[in-house]
Amino acid sequence: MIKAKLARVAAVVGASAALVVGLSASAQADSDKTINLPSSRGYMHFHDDGDVFSVCDTKADGYGVTGALWVRNSANIVSQLWTIDDGGDSGCDKKGENIGQLSTYQMEVWWHGGGSAVWSAWFNE
Template structure:
């Protein structure tokens, strides 16, 4: 009886670990009080939204992690911009590769002109 219990426990653990691995892709959203950026997995579509009517634009991009260098690099061929008004007008498509580690990069220029950025990691 103990062998059977151990086998069931091992199978359950293996199933659970496989079910939560990074290969499971889904939509990812990075939200702040001043804007948001969303990766829509179906079609690898990205959207940047400005949530404040304050005259400052928000920008968004995608970065890929390069494990051999241990650094992040700009991956998307564009910087999405949605600016000054509340709404979502910054949109673009970018094919993210399966198994790679990416992060959304959302920035807001402050009053001194320097951007303040936030990030959220996602996997395809």
């Protein structure tokens, strides 16, 4: 009887561990982020594998696109880390930034022709 109970407990613990590992793998695989400007004018993308940010101007309309990365530290102080611009050339502009777990980050992208900026949700690894 005790062996049967131990076997059931071991099975439940094993299944729980497999579920946690599976959920962790899915969260890691889905950690890339993209925010898009209206009218397909451009976007900002965070590629988690390598911690690379891209800003892309997708319309040849004479205006460019700028992306910014903001950080909020454990004291809840928010500051802008950097900006990158894209426009007037082919391809996207990129910048690396090591994203960790001690702070949270937010992307912002805007079109130089006017309108509101688009913001991501706060995130970290």
